[in-house]
Amino acid sequence: MIGKEFSKCWNSFWFEPSAATTLAMIRIATGAMLAYIHIVWCLRLDDFLGPNAFTTGEFAQSLHRGDFAWSYLWYIDSVPLLWAHQLVAIALSILMAIGLFTRFVIPIIWFMTLMVCHRMTGLLFGLDQIVMMVTMYLMVARSGDEISMDRYLDLGKAQASPGLNANIQTSNWSTYNTIAARLMQIHLCVIYLFGGLGKMRGETWWDGSAIWLSAVSYEYQSLDLTWIGNYPVLMALAAHVTLFWETFYVCLVWPKMTRPWVLATAFGVHAGIGVFLGMITFGWMMIVANAVFIEPTTMKRWLDFLNVKATTSR
Template identity: 25%
Template sequence: MKNLNILYKKIEVFFFRKSTDSEFLSFFRIAVGLTILLHFLSILADFEKFFSSQSIVPQDIMNVFTPDWMITFPKVVGYFQALGISEYHVILFTKIAFISLCIFIITGFYSRISSFFLLLIQIILLKGSSFFVYGADFFTSMSLFYLILFPSDTHFSIRNFLFKRNNENINITPVKRLFQLHISIAYFFSGLDKVLGFNWWNGESIWKAIHLPYSNRDLNIDFSLLADHSYILIIIGWSTIIIEMLYPFFIWNIKTQRIWLLLTISMHLGIAIVLNLYYFSAIMIIWNMTNFYFEREQIRVQKKTTIPINRKLNPY
């Protein structure tokens, strides 16, 4: 019974201990809002090619893979067209709303409400264009979901500047722990999925990835050397597996947290540079920094403030 009480106390402290750390909230809000905005601006000129009735892949084909009950952008356009509003004006309003909501999130003007409506628009756009969706879009949705859960506009925000509120009673630890467990589980099963096959063992997956049509377009790195030194591909493959599978075990340990955070961020920088997946890499680096970089900084600050007190109590 005593052991159960100790375990319950540890779980309670882990999930509900009140934290004074708030820097990560501002960082997460601004970084996610800015990244989503830049990504949207990068496809703004081609918006109609992805989401309009004149899209590269006809809407009739994409609707085959979309349930009838799901609200998609073509259905929204059709609804407003029935009211006499043209597709052009619906698309124009969607663009303005998307950009405006991103700016509201970045500046901290009712970021929870802004994140909710932005998430709604994003889901409507992506669910009706499943051919253009990839992993980064799902992490975008999850990022907006966490911005809804977090009181991210309570610090360093326009809302806090205009409407002064007492934020000391807000406990953000439960949501932060959920976020940290989420990313830990995601990395572990990503690594587990890689280790169950053989393509990552022999470097085949790395070789295929660097020769994809969209890869290595910016720097045009010559990878012909790897054909004669395949062991490098094997090392990279196993390094990826190790970093991901052991992420939950080493990222929570304060002694190894810094090196594992550095390894993980380096992995995503490599993905960005070689595979040109800048948006995906940016989102994942933001997740890592939000969850573990600022927590380490808080522990470091706490140690600095508690050591002098302990010395006064026990000078020997």
């Protein structure tokens, strides 16, 4: 009996088909971010990937000796070839964002970026981890079914030849969307859980000084936050809210009653990191990743409200 109930819940959780609206929005933001990341690598291509890079291919390879990471970029020293690689990556990222040939493009851009990550070990940070995580799950999803050029072209075809494909006129709910969203949600919970547990080990998150230490880290700072030192209560409160929110995100993000509050806190924390600690890209991607907890139907309502109807599934 319990087994049956569990099986029912499990199937409902993982395999009940869902719409792609939320994932499509995440795809757009992630594709744009991937394009930006690759453009920034290009700004100093010689320094990052060239034969005289800060970390050469040979050095990167030696760092991964003994593990299973691999990159073909370890063996490429030709600057024109590296430029070609990066330009293709930028083009594919843009295709991903606009949703053209989505099913093919996302796995390719994920793989190309993965190769860059294994090549650029040491110059990466949370942004790369989150972008790769989101892109990996978007490979599973059918995020191109909505708000995409693919969808737009399909609708065009259907209008030109009625009866060609009646399914095109309908919304395609897919189990792949559900699996991708669930994996992304759980992965995000894992990230926050261990981030929170890690902070639990640090005394400055308990005595409230962690916020001050972050605020006076000049290399991170993008806006002056030292004024917060005048408000010890505010500092301690911010540290404690971060500590508890991050640790208990895994529990509180699932119930409908607490989810909006947890997501609103996520927005506040990551916007704060982006604005004050100079990691606007990382902060933005964390907000994008958190959007996976917004139900597709809710997202669709918001889009309808904003009048973004042309390529949604209805």
